[in-house]
Amino acid sequence: MREASLMKRIQAQAEAISRVTFYREKFKTWGLNPKDLNGMENFRRIPFMTLSDVQKDFEDHPPFGSLLHPDNIRVHFSPGPKGLIPVVFTQKDIREMNRANATCFRLAGVTSNDVVAVTFNYHLFIAGLSIHGGFETLGCKTIPVGPGETDRTLEILDRYGVTVLASNPSFAMKLFEKGARGIRVLFAGGEPFSSVEGYKERLRALCGGKITLIDAYGLAQAAPLARECLHETGLHIIDDLFFVEIVDPETGEVLPDGAKGEVVVTHLKKESGPLLRFRTGDLSIMERFTCPCGRRTTLPKGVVGSAREMVKIKGVKVYPSQVSLVLKAFPGLTGRYRMLISSTGTTERFDMLMEGEIQGEQDLARLQTSMKKALLIAPNQIEVVKQLENGPTIVDQRHNL
Amino acid sequence: MREASLMKRIQAQAEAISRVTFYREKFKTWGLNPKDLNGMENFRRIPFMTLSDVQKDFEDHPPFGSLLHPDNIRVHFSPGPKGLIPVVFTQKDIREMNRANATCFRLAGVTSNDVVAVTFNYHLFIAGLSIHGGFETLGCKTIPVGPGETDRTLEILDRYGVTVLASNPSFAMKLFEKGARGIRVLFAGGEPFSSVEGYKERLRALCGGKITLIDAYGLAQAAPLARECLHETGLHIIDDLFFVEIVDPETGEVLPDGAKGEVVVTHLKKESGPLLRFRTGDLSIMERFTCPCGRRTTLPKGVVGSAREMVKIKGVKVYPSQVSLVLKAFPGLTGRYRMLISSTGTTERFDMLMEGEIQGEQDLARLQTSMKKALLIAPNQIEVVKQLENGPTIVDQRHNL
Structure with a gap:
């Protein structure tokens, strides 16, 4: 869609939803009018919403939130941090x-x-x-x-x-x-x-x-x-x-x-x-x-992957969920793993433990390559163990020196 | 609905469905034309259909039968004697x-x-x-x-x-x-x-x-x-x-x-x-x-009740499913029962065994009355036992003399 027609669509939607108390007040707080959304620059002045904002709206306006349209006819749910969240x-x-x-x-x-x-x-x-x-x-x-x-x-x-x-x-x-x-x-x-x-x-x-x-x-x-x-x-x-x-x-x-x-x-x-x-x-x-x-x-x-589990290693943003996607391509591995991050002064070290079995050096090298491609940094060492002890996915010992 | 408008509706429906091979052939067999369905007398010349006819149609025209409309968009199922029957x-x-x-x-x-x-x-x-x-x-x-x-x-x-x-x-x-x-x-x-x-x-x-x-x-x-x-x-x-x-x-x-x-x-x-x-x-x-x-x-x-389990006792049609409906009103009874039918020459005898417990003579009399009301004939005797042996619902010994 061209930007001009996209902005028209956004303006129309903003106008429609600004009739709802929730957005009418938001637009006031943002110092914006639906008509102002005539270019990407203004649109990007709208702050991000998160699931927590939605959750809070349900708590403030039980049970279906202040964004419920009067003609609403179907209610689904999605899992949320505090139980089911209505989807309307x-x-x-x-x-x-x-x-x-x-x-x-x-x-x-x-x-x-x-x-x-x-x-x-x-x-x-x-x-x-x-x-x-x-x-x-x-x-x-x-x-x-x-x-x-x-x-x-x-x-x-x-x-x-x-x-x-x-x-x-x-x-x-x-x-x-x-x-x-x-x-x-x-x-x-x-x-x-x-x-x-x-x-x-x-x-x-x-x-x-x-x-x-x-x-x-x-x-x-x-x-x-x-x-x-x-x-x-x-x-x-x-x-x-x-x-x-x-x-x-x-x-x-x-x-x-x-x-x-x-x-x-x-x-x-x-x-x-x-x-x-x-x-x-x-x-x-x-x-x-x-x-x-x-x-x-x-x-x-x-x-x-998921943006919610990000951890920075050696200055690079790493998302553990991307590790899972890589592991699924190695049928010998169970998918359980642990990331160990440590540091000695200014030098960081990143090791990985994987559960399962891997066929020889060649597959281990392939795993190392896939991991680097997915995470953008290579683990210093990958060790494959038959059974991984229970514990957290990320063990970050950098601040425990 | 008045008969005249009902018959118009039936004629219109018959005309619509007679375009399907299944009914076109049926109407021919019955010697009827949709236009003939202008009165109840002609309508009642149409023979009954049963679930077996529907089942046979699915077998002859797999998988959805010959009554499937070309614009069909939803398929449910109902349990049938030979597995699931499509409902379209x-x-x-x-x-x-x-x-x-x-x-x-x-x-x-x-x-x-x-x-x-x-x-x-x-x-x-x-x-x-x-x-x-x-x-x-x-x-x-x-x-x-x-x-x-x-x-x-x-x-x-x-x-x-x-x-x-x-x-x-x-x-x-x-x-x-x-x-x-x-x-x-x-x-x-x-x-x-x-x-x-x-x-x-x-x-x-x-x-x-x-x-x-x-x-x-x-x-x-x-x-x-x-x-x-x-x-x-x-x-x-x-x-x-x-x-x-x-x-x-x-x-x-x-x-x-x-x-x-x-x-x-x-x-x-x-x-x-x-x-x-x-x-x-x-x-x-x-x-x-x-x-x-x-x-x-x-x-x-x-x-x-269900017409499928009918048994004639003393000339009266008895449907065991009606017994179940009565028993649900007596919380002390489990709902399991047996009907015993016997005869000596021309005299038939009808006894019932019930599983559970009943509170004294008064409730037994109430049970007897309810049973007669439901079945139109009274059992000669109702006996309540703590545990009923496994066996058929109806034991008919009239032909075993």
Whole structure:
């Protein structure tokens, strides 16, 4: 979207939501009027929101917060630090969400002739109902299977000629390993997928290579945020519903395309629970190119970690969640690890313990290389142990001298 | 609905569905044309359908049967003798179902200001999604809670100010026993409720008397078939979607209002999976009176048993499922029982064994009376034993002489 039309969309949204007490007061505090949002500079004067702000609003205005639209008809929840946090929708919000999902599914090659099985949970959380709504909107024969129940799911896939599976990638893997056949398109969400090295290749090999593997990224508060298309070039941001910025998680500075940073989301159309410059806590890299599908704003590597667990080692920001993504590509490792950071005067030392087994020097070298690529600094030493004692992920002894 | 407008509706539906191969051939076999359905006499020339016919259609035209509309977008299932049976819907079918449910909820006193918790299962089966859709259509803040999880449900009811609960009556009872407060309307489905003597009274007492208790009856193949309104005069048939007949389960003869018989359903608007004169296997009594809510066709005692287990004793048709309904009103009894039927020459004898404990002669006499009222014949003797040996519900020794 060009900046001029984006700013018009932002102005219209700001005007709509400034009728709500919450934002009317905010705009006053910020010294801004929705009309002032005619350029990026002014927009960026809006301070970031976080999940804590949302949580506080629910506490101050129980039970659904001051951002609830009077026409709200659906209430989901997302896990929060103090229990479940409501996630709210008007009929129009649901229609926009369904339409956006339907467009993504169409761009992934799904048609109204497809029979779809949705194995996400439909209770309380958003995944099941919202994904189901998208497939129904596209006109597919949509089966609300729900999670778990591997054997029953396999029977349904087989007996009813299911061609599209919407599922966590790990459950899909289990179904394919147990002989699921006939799936043309996998829509995967809820877990890291395209960001895990080799994950797609393993799944594709199980299916004989002929499958479209679609990764998805969304928050309960901002669904559907980004989806892959059949060209599998990365997660395209649904930019008719969301404006996404990538910012430095420490300084809040907006980063240029291609730089890794925290995903910040602004709703462009949401009626109930609208958010402005909401810090997701998720790390990604944004790039702009025209995919053959026509979408242009893309997170090519998916979501690559969490900004909330950052630790600085040797001056470099390290996000432990990125370690997990690397470890998933080494099947001999269990995924448990410990980062040991120490210092002698001005020299810092960074060692890692991994649980599991590794096949010889070559794999250890590959692990070392992958780790450096992911973290931007190489551990001084990686030691692989059969069983890691329980304890914290990060042991930082720099201040204990 | 007057017969003239009902017949117009039936003709229109018959014309629409006669474009499907299944019904085109059926109409030919029956020697009928949709236009001939201009009076009840001709309509009743249509032979009954049963679940076996539906099952056979799925086997002959896998996987979704020959009654699937090309625009079908949702597939649920219902349990059948040979596994899950698909239950199919177009967008229009879903819209009609949602609208009909919304109307019923409105007639039960629910408004768009209500916060609704739906504890039915949303996966595979129809209850959760269809009830949820009705409440959203009415504009309520609807929470897809899902089943089980008593403590979490109690927390949600309390924390989010839930005013309407949609639930199995037994789960609602559990929630009220554990202290659920603030519910104005209970929409109960999935289990016998208004047909069980004293059930509503026990639930109402738990809530301090101030609650509207709404019973519901539906089949996956015909939802929503009948619902109570806030006047609690019985289950009103949703007669803009369904035409209901009550027939003698043995002879198929259509019975007059007030007579107990099998519920037979004809879809008036369904696009996908439309059924004509479908035998439900459920027993009820239909009455026509104008309820203060405006609805006129009512099953005042709800569903009172199953036509599938009928046994004739002393010339009277006895349905064991009616025994279960009676036993639920005696908390000391476990609900397990055995019917013993024997004969000496032309004299038949009918005895009953019940499991549990009964408080003295007075309760035994009350049990005897209730049983005669339900079955129309009195058992020669009722014996209450602490533990009933495993075995069949009916032991018929009349032919073993």
